[in-house]
Amino acid sequence: MLLIMTFNSYYKNWLSGLKKQDQLKLIMQILLFSLVLIIFVVLLAQKINLSAVDLGRHIKNGELILNGNWEIFNTNYYSYTHGDYLFINHHWLSGIVFYLLNLLGGMTLVSLFFVANMLASFLLFFYVAYKKNGWEWPLLISLIVIPVIASRAEARPEAFSYFIFALYYYVLWRFDQNISNKKILYLLPPLMLFWVNLHVFFFLGLLTITAFWLKYAYEWWLAKNALSQTKLFLLTKVGIICGLITLINPATWRGAILPLTMMKNYGYQILENQSFWFLDRLHIYPPNLYFKIVLSLALLSWLIVIYSFLRNKILPNIADLFLWLFITSISLVMVRNFPLFGLFSLLIIVNNFSHLPLPEKNSKTNLVITLILGLFIVLILQGSNYEYWQSRRNNFGFGLTPGVNKAAEFYQYNKLTGPIFNNYDVGGYLIYHLAPTEKIFVDNRPEAYPTKFFTTEYVPMQDNEQVWQQQLAKYNFNIIFFNRNDLTPWAQKFLIARVQDNTWVPIFVDDYNIILIRNSDQNQKIIKQYHLPSEMFYIR
Numbered sequence: 001m002l003l004i005m006t007f008n009s010y011y012k013n014w015l016s017g018l019k020k021q022d023q024l025k026l027i028m029q030i031l032l033f034s035l036v037l038i039i040f041v042v043l044l045a046q047k048i049n050l051s052a053v054d055l056g057r058h059i060k061n062g063e064l065i066l067n068g069n070w071e072i073f074n075t076n077y078y079s080y081t082h083g084d085y086l087f088i089n090h091h092w093l094s095g096i097v098f099y100l101l102n103l104l105g106g107m108t109l110v111s112l113f114f115v116a117n118m119l120a121s122f123l124l125f126f127y128v129a130y131k132k133n134g135w136e137w138p139l140l141i142s143l144i145v146i147p148v149i150a151s152r153a154e155a156r157p158e159a160f161s162y163f164i165f166a167l168y169y170y171v172l173w174r175f176d177q178n179i180s181n182k183k184i185l186y187l188l189p190p191l192m193l194f195w196v197n198l199h200v201f202f203f204l205g206l207l208t209i210t211a212f213w214l215k216y217a218y219e220w221w222l223a224k225n226a227l228s229q230t231k232l233f234l235l236t237k238v239g240i241i242c243g244l245i246t247l248i249n250p251a252t253w254r255g256a257i258l259p260l261t262m263m264k265n266y267g268y269q270i271l272e273n274q275s276f277w278f279l280d281r282l283h284i285y286p287p288n289l290y291f292k293i294v295l296s297l298a299l300l301s302w303l304i305v306i307y308s309f310l311r312n313k314i315l316p317n318i319a320d321l322f323l324w325l326f327i328t329s330i331s332l333v334m335v336r337n338f339p340l341f342g343l344f345s346l347l348i349i350v351n352n353f354s355h356l357p358l359p360e361k362n363s364k365t366n367l368v369i370t371l372i373l374g375l376f377i378v379l380i381l382q383g384s385n386y387e388y389w390q391s392r393r394n395n396f397g398f399g400l401t402p403g404v405n406k407a408a409e410f411y412q413y414n415k416l417t418g419p420i421f422n423n424y425d426v427g428g429y430l431i432y433h434l435a436p437t438e439k440i441f442v443d444n445r446p447e448a449y450p451t452k453f454f455t456t457e458y459v460p461m462q463d464n465e466q467v468w469q470q471q472l473a474k475y476n477f478n479i480i481f482f483n484r485n486d487l488t489p490w491a492q493k494f495l496i497a498r499v500q501d502n503t504w505v506p507i508f509v510d511d512y513n514i515i516l517i518r519n520s521d522q523n524q525k526i527i528k529q530y531h532l533p534s535e536m537f538y539i540r
Contacts, residue, residue, distance in 0.1 A: 188241075201259075429483075482514050483513055
């Protein structure tokens with residue numbers, strides 16, 4: 001309490017020492033910045049629907065690795081269909097982090113850590129934009145890009161990549177501003193050692209080094225000055241070290257080249273890996289609207305840069321252009337990259353728009369205009385895609401969505417046993433609750449299964465009754481455990497058929513999952529106790 005009172009007294013004395021106009025500017029800056037931070041946290045703070053995400057599997061990975069289970073690194077350990085299938089676990093270290101967080105503070109701490117990690121990534125880019133351009137543009141553009149950054153409000157290993165990418169850019173920016181900061185470059189190799197084991201996006205670090213290397217090479221080619229040559233030499237040395245460090249992972253050189261090979265064995269198409277154009281045609285991905293807005297602003301900002309070059313001969317930043325073109329390209333190809341695009345576009349749009357002539361920087365007028373425009377933008381964004389924002393508002397918070405673990409608790413309480421036939425979405429959930437005791441049919445890692453498995457077994461057995469009967473005879477399923485919100489055509493068709501099939505009896509259903517048990521003699525006791533009448537199910 002004494003510390004708070006002392007700080008409060010110091011703050012009042014400091015504020016009273018400022019001119020009234022400066023006090024007003026400071027208060028407005030604080031209000032605007034607070035608005036940005038509140039909106040950012042509110043949009044990112046989403047409760048975890050564990051039944052349809054990867055997080056459960058990551059946590060189980062961490063638990064088993066710390067218990068000495070090395071099979072996690074290179075085999076599909078959790079599945080009874082392809083348990084020996086070789087693949088590279090490129091985010092094993094993320095699993096350890098998530099496991100320890102869950103051990104210390106449950107899923108609430110995991111949620112808080114995710115939001116804090118995303119906020120730190122955002123603030124690093126915001127800080128660079130602010131240092132180069134003042135307050136107004138960063139505050140205004142932040143309100144526009146935040147919906148894109150928050151399009152994937154789910155605790156995933158890729159969040160580590162956003163933060164380390166932001167750190168890489170920040171370190172290289174500091175070095176770019178002043179070569180005397182060259183020692184800061186040696187933060188990059190140890191960061192790469194973590195990154196290559198946290199998430200497959202570690203290649204962004206090498207790409208960022210390459211972008212600044214191209215900038216210095218271009219500057220040296222133009223001017224032949226010693227400073228650019230020195231920067232080029234230092235960055236080359238650090239880049240080679242970082243490249244060699246990518247080999248320090250459980251899969252060595254295979255892990256280092258994984259970004260080039262990973263998508264070659266993706267037999268199951270998932271929404272997050274679809275292109276912007278494909279989803280835009282189907283009108284099924286609301287964040288596309290906000291991506292369009294940010295992309296349009298970014299393109300407009302590059303036109304301003306081109307105009308500035310033609311008029312004033314001010315060269316564009318080669319590093320920024322190179323990185324933005326790459327990040328935009330992978331975001332158009334896969335919507336999973338939207339947050340990365342939003343984070344980097346904040347910096348790009350602010351830097352490029354700063355070429356526009358404005359009144360005196362940091363003036364009271366600019367801040368008033370920024371406040372009015374900011375509130376207007378918030379109202380417009382909130383008014384668009386109403387159902388999308390309503391669903392996110394209903395899911396606001398930290399930790400797990402209420403009741404999401406009931407299906408797993410029911411399964412364990414009644415000592416049910418497999419073989420389980422489960423759908424893709426619920427795989428990570430079952431791994432979290434049942435592994436290593438119970439193996440599952442499939443989980444949400446397409447790269448951990450042969451392509452043929454999805455194309456000739458998993459999808460056809462839900463879509464074709466004859467194939468289902470063949471696979472039933474092959475695997476002798478005892479339990480069907482499905483995430484009932486799987487909206488793929490084959491999943492819905494399959495669930496309707498099974499509910500109407502006397503061979504199977506529904507014994508549990510909630511907002512997330514449905515469990516059916518085989519109508520056999522050994523299951524009659526559990527069926528009599530929990531049988532759900534067919535009248536409670538309907539098709540809509």
